Amino acid sequence: MLQITSFSELTQHLQKISERKRLVVVNPSDTQTFGAIVKAVDAGLVSVLIIGDPADFDLQLISSNPFLDFLECKDLYEASALAVELVKKGDGDILMKGLVNTDVLLKAILHKEKGIVPYGHVVTFIAAMEIPTYSKLLFMSDPAVIPAPNLRQRIAMIEYAISMTRNFGILKPKIALLHGTEKLNPKLNFMDDYKLILEDARKGLFGDAIVDGPLDIFLALNPALGAIKNVETAIQGDADVVIFPGFEAANVFYKTVITFAGAEMGGILYGTDKPVVMTSRSDSATSKFNSIALACIM
Amino acid sequence: MLQITSFSELTQHLQKISERKRLVVVNPSDTQTFGAIVKAVDAGLVSVLIIGDPADFDLQLISSNPFLDFLECKDLYEASALAVELVKKGDGDILMKGLVNTDVLLKAILHKEKGIVPYGHVVTFIAAMEIPTYSKLLFMSDPAVIPAPNLRQRIAMIEYAISMTRNFGILKPKIALLHGTEKLNPKLNFMDDYKLILEDARKGLFGDAIVDGPLDIFLALNPALGAIKNVETAIQGDADVVIFPGFEAANVFYKTVITFAGAEMGGILYGTDKPVVMTSRSDSATSKFNSIALACIM
Numbered sequence: 001m002l003q004i005t006s007f008s009e010l011t012q013h014l015q016k017i018s019e020r021k022r023l024v025v026v027n028p029s030d031t032q033t034f035g036a037i038v039k040a041v042d043a044g045l046v047s048v049l050i051i052g053d054p055a056d057f058d059l060q061l062i063s064s065n066p067f068l069d070f071l072e073c074k075d076l077y078e079a080s081a082l083a084v085e086l087v088k089k090g091d092g093d094i095l096m097k098g099l100v101n102t103d104v105l106l107k108a109i110l111h112k113e114k115g116i117v118p119y120g121h122v123v124t125f126i127a128a129m130e131i132p133t134y135s136k137l138l139f140m141s142d143p144a145v146i147p148a149p150n151l152r153q154r155i156a157m158i159e160y161a162i163s164m165t166r167n168f169g170i171l172k173p174k175i176a177l178l179h180g181t182e183k184l185n186p187k188l189n190f191m192d193d194y195k196l197i198l199e200d201a202r203k204g205l206f207g208d209a210i211v212d213g214p215l216d217i218f219l220a221l222n223p224a225l226g227a228i229k230n231v232e233t234a235i236q237g238d239a240d241v242v243i244f245p246g247f248e249a250a251n252v253f254y255k256t257v258i259t260f261a262g263a264e265m266g267g268i269l270y271g272t273d274k275p276v277v278m279t280s281r282s283d284s285a286t287s288k289f290n291s292i293a294l295a296c297i298m
Numbered sequence: 299m300l301q302i303t304s305f306s307e308l309t310q311h312l313q314k315i316s317e318r319k320r321l322v323v324v325n326p327s328d329t330q331t332f333g334a335i336v337k338a339v340d341a342g343l344v345s346v347l348i349i350g351d352p353a354d355f356d357l358q359l360i361s362s363n364p365f366l367d368f369l370e371c372k373d374l375y376e377a378s379a380l381a382v383e384l385v386k387k388g389d390g391d392i393l394m395k396g397l398v399n400t401d402v403l404l405k406a407i408l409h410k411e412k413g414i415v416p417y418g419h420v421v422t423f424i425a426a427m428e429i430p431t432y433s434k435l436l437f438m439s440d441p442a443v444i445p446a447p448n449l450r451q452r453i454a455m456i457e458y459a460i461s462m463t464r465n466f467g468i469l470k471p472k473i474a475l476l477h478g479t480e481k482l483n484p485k486l487n488f489m490d491d492y493k494l495i496l497e498d499a500r501k502g503l504f505g506d507a508i509v510d511g512p513l514d515i516f517l518a519l520n521p522a523l524g525a526i527k528n529v530e531t532a533i534q535g536d537a538d539v540v541i542f543p544g545f546e547a548a549n550v551f552y553k554t555v556i557t558f559a560g561a562e563m564g565g566i567l568y569g570t571d572k573p574v575v576m577t578s579r580s581d582s583a584t585s586k587f588n589s590i591a592l593a594c595i596m
Contacts, residue, residue, distance in 0.1 A: 131558050133557070133558045133559075133560075134558065143478065144478075147478075147485070147486050147487070148486075148487060178546075178550065179546055179549075180441065180442075180445075180545045180546050180548070180549030180550070181549075187445070188445050188446075188545075189445070189446060189544070189546070190546070216549060216553060217549070217550055217553035217554055217557055218553055218557065218580055221557055221558075222553070222556075222557040225553075225556070225557070225580045228579050228580045229579065229580060244546075244550070245546045246487070246544075246546065246547075247478045247486075248476075248477055248478050248487070248488070248542075248543045248544065248546075248547040249544075249546040249547040249550045250478070251477075251478030251479075251514060251515070252476065252478070252515055252542070252547045252550055252551050252554075253550050253551075253554055255514055255515035255516055255520070255523075256515055256550075256551055256554050256555060256559075257554060257558055257559075258520075258523070259431070259515055259516065259519055259520040259523070260429050260431045260432065260519075260555055260558070260559035260561075261431075261554075261555075261558035261559045262431075263558075281526050281527065282516055282523045282526045282527060
């Protein structure tokens with residue numbers, strides 16, 4: 001039985017498959033992105049097409065590596081459009097952002113005709129967090145892309161996360177709808193959406209998954225302190241996925257476990273035709289590598 | 299120069315003052331609250347009046363301790379009203395919640411004539427967090443009481459927090475208005491309030507304090523990862539106080555650092571005539587003791 005509970009297990013699993021995915025990356029001219037790419041090539045996960053300005057790269061190093069290719073394009077708007085085009089027509093399996101503004105790459109990804117978002121699809125960011133003080137990988141959404149999710153976007157987040165956990169061998173994922181309280185208090189924000197999602201869950205619309213909420217962090221992720229609350233939930237501090245009420249809470253969680261609990265993360269855009277590795281400057285080279293690995297298992 | 303950077307330093311400081319505050323506590327019949335009270339008595343911080351049902355307490359132990367007193371009152375509504383009355387008329391310096399529903403005690407506290415909230419005052423919860431991976435105590439608001447703060451409530455939180463940090467010897471506290479982004483993007487929630495608060499800060503209305511935002515967790519609390527963002531802020535990952543955009547984000551932060559980063563906390567209600575120690579069942583005895591210490595220094 002496949003069971004992946006850490007990023008090192010993920011890498012090992014991908015190495016067993018031993019099929020390189022084709023990664024297309026826009027301007028990986030910063031050392032962290034470039035380092036992550038080379039590490040992913042060396043690990044046997046990917047072959048890489050780099051699109052960028054030749055002046056910013058060590059072309060000799062690139063040409064000496066059979067799994068690294070280079071395509072010249074100095075303008076970042078054009079480079080982004082080109083990368084999306086290549087992935088769209090099947091010349092790449094994964095799109096990756098290097099040193100380019102998120103807006104610029106997103107514009108190319110979301111372009112109505114030339115982009116890679118199927119009509120009407122919700123695009124959201126899903127991260128996997130490896131927190132040293134948690135027993136397994138924790139998936140979360142959305143700390144980055146959707147500022148104020150509506151009901152349809154929340155449901156998409158849940159469905160995407162369930163689909164992602166399947167790739168990690170989680171047969172019946174536990175999905176916690178987070179809030180500051182476990183009481184479905186209609187006076188509080190976000191509760192209307194949660195109520196409707198719970199109705200869908202009771203009807204079995206999410207398939208073989210446990211969806212419960214509202215739950216606070218203790219009930220979702222802390223078995224000992226959650227138990228004190230005496231709330232009946234099948235999640236019992238052992239969630240695989242946490243869905244946050246909004247961007248602010250998700251972003252706070254994401255950056256807090258990195259800052260204070262030594263967490264490493266990987267994250268991708270979901271809802272696009274092909275996975276997109278969308279890292280930010282403050283991500284470590286390890287996190288960027290993890291994000292590539294995450295895209296490889298999609 | 300007084301400088302208190304941890305809860306143990308706080309206790310030591312209070313012991314030097316060697317003046318016992320009078321604590322009035324409603325039904326501390328759970329072992330954790332009772333344990334915290336006895337510890338605070340033994341440490342010399344307080345003398346305690348317990349209000350509750352005699353059947354739930356070891357009266358012999360209480361009567362043998364010169365700093366423990368007992369007042370019989372079996373009904374929790376009456377006990378709450380009595381505790382508030384005693385504190386209001388000056389027979390107690392600090393009010394504390396034991397095993398009684400928050401709503402019940404809050405009702406007595408907020409009562410128009412008999413309560414202890416001055417007319418028009420904002421009542422909010424301020425916590426001090428001791429996070430092993432942060433260099434000093436971190437003050438935060440509001441993870442518990444105000445579900446959706448308005449501008450006036452946010453300003454009160456800031457003023458209360460500044461006032462609290464003064465007691466810890468922080469001459470020019472750094473206060474971060476948290477969000478998921480550092481861009482004052484008017485399309486995002488909460489930004490209008492932040493903009494007005496920043497205008498007040500520029501006018502010097504908060505006195506000798508640095509108020510800046512919006513900042514994300516990295517810019518507020520993580521010097522290394524904050525620096526990568528190249529954002530100009532006087533806070534530079536070294537905040538003394540974090541003000542959260544809403545209850546959900548604050549609550550997530552509070553419970554995440556406890557769950558994953560081994561944080562201990564202390565928290566009190568602020569805005570009342572006298573400090574109120576408002577703990578919850580999942581707080582450890584240590585946290586309950588810290589909360590008493592926090593109330594003692596107000």
